[in-house]
Amino acid sequence: MKTRYSFGGDEHIFVEVDEEMSLEAFFKSLSMTNAVRDSGIAGITEICPANASFQIKFDPDVIAPDALLAALKEFEAAAEGAAKTIETRIIEIPVLYDDPWTRETLMRFRERHQDPGSTDLEYAARVNGYGSVAEFIAAHSGTPWFVSMVGFVAGLPFIYQLVEREKQIEVPKYLRPRTDTPKLTVGHGGCFGCIYSVRGAGGYQMFGVTPMPIYDPKGEIGYLKELMIFRPGDIIKFRVIDRAAYDAAVAEVEAGRYEPKIRPVSFSLDAFLADPQGTNAKLLEALHG
Template sequence: MTARYSFGGDEHVFVEVDEEMSLEAFFKSLSITNAVKQAGIRGVTEICPANASFQIKFDPDVISPDDMLAELKSLEAAAEKAESRIQTRIIEVPVFYRDPWTTETLMRFRERHQDPNSTDIEYAARINGYATVDDFIKAHSGAPWFVSMVGFVAGLPFLYQMVERKRQIQVPKYLRPRTDTPKLTVGIGGCFGCIYSVRGAGGYQMFGITPMPIYDPKQEISYLRDFMVFFRPGDIVKWKPIDRAEYDDTVAAVAANRYMPKVREVTFDLDEFNKDIDGYNARLEGVLNGH
């Protein structure tokens, strides 16, 4: 699809790369936004990449909206030829599935849910064709997830499962959003996973909680002292199921500034990934585990 451009007032251009999310659409969006950064276009004040789109904020006193549009269209043509590989990180994120805090929360909001008689994870397992919740957890944590966008709430990553489309987990959002979601809840809405960086309202199905902070505006947590937001677009997440004891140990380690996320640098090649998705994912996991 040719990108679709639209103006947002006098200071924004919104660019829809594709109508549906795919890693190909994300890579094109990333290529164009990286090209905007490298081009140093006078008047650009903010670049905001998203799942299959991006938005550019600019100063119309420095560059006119039409000239900004022309610059972006020229960069789109170059992005079509961009390499399908990026230098990024693969990160292990521990998850305490079926934890007591999200369970207590979801039970308070059953009247807003499609199935008031089951938990979120039971509902997700059933509608995705898994016989048991354990089978669902294996599918959720078995393949890595790509961070396609960070935002909406400060530090919140949107995650796209790295499997064939027919195998992707999909779960609708609540019929009406909750007014409460525990901090660091792991969940899914549509085809996107997320980690709630802060406590607040939300509509995604809740499956568990991570003890690993991903946003610290005070920058007191050891691994967030350089920058308050942990994730960035292009990161790859591998969930690690943990039990209550490991959850409590990790929370204590974070509080004592002894915890360090498991992170490895990696080159991700989209063409190679598409040739053998499961094999490529296994190699990524091997890098994470030092194999």
């Protein structure tokens, strides 16, 4: 895993931890960005973490670029031997799969899809070797997902399925992006899932929608006083719901009574790599215990 450093103009350093997206690369990136944040180095104005990389914005009148680069390389050396355990949260996300809104949207954009004759769920099930949409939904919702970054648009989480590499769901993005995606769509592109925090353009396959807001720029929703719910390192668990449960949850949100299920958990990368199923079972026990 060879880290690559590059300067972007006079005010940015871009750090690519690895060309390959992996939990190992993410944990190294997370350790380095946490170290930057905790260091309190004068002149750093913004830290932008991503899946296997991050970017630092700084004021060159306060800290010289070479001095910041040297500090980052020290953080990298420390990250190599850092404990790969984090204290984080597991958050349950209810999902109405194969909902009428994403279905209507995907039908409007079939000419941009690899398989215009099937829905996104049918296509995803087939290319991943599942015998039915129901089997695919069970696989998608049955295991936890790791939030590796938040961004692109405000509050949108990119998520990585916590299963062995050969079992990960992989689905290519649309051939050409859509100009419309319903708000709170649960989508997937490549090896990453996401939840669209707002309505807008998109190219990920659409599997369903959640009634649970994840971004509130007005800060009016009780559990979204920090404007967005997710942060890198969070763990998500999807829960299948029907239309009646979806409508009931929407009503709770509108009444200001909805509270998501969030539990504190410890996550060890080494423990997960040694025993993925056992680690996931402990995470789910913490969520439902």
